[in-house]
Amino acid sequence: MDWWRTEPDGLALRVRVQPRARRAGLRGVQPSADGPRLSLAVVEPPEDGRANRAACAAIAEALGVAPSAVTVVQGASAREKTLRVAGDPTALAARLERLGA
Helix, strand or coil: CCCEEEECCEEEEEEEEECCCCCCEEEEEECCCCCCEEEEECCCCCCCCHHHHHHHHHHHHHHCCCHHHEEEEECCCCCEEEEEEECCHHHHHHHHHHHCC
């Protein structure tokens, strides 16, 4: 996929986080200036890393992994981020496919 890639010990996901949303949730893949990204809405504000933690928790829940398995590796202070999900890349990719994202 264009918005995620497998790595030896997990996946890297390109996401666009919308903080302070009315409702939290995955909103599908959206075009971006530098390629497609998974759109993710969180209700938390972008203060003190709250939106980042909420985004990591939402991805963890969607993929069925522990919240500690998801980290922000790029774009911590930006809306467009790269998240890393630790785990078996094959199993994680299959879960993404089942989500239809």
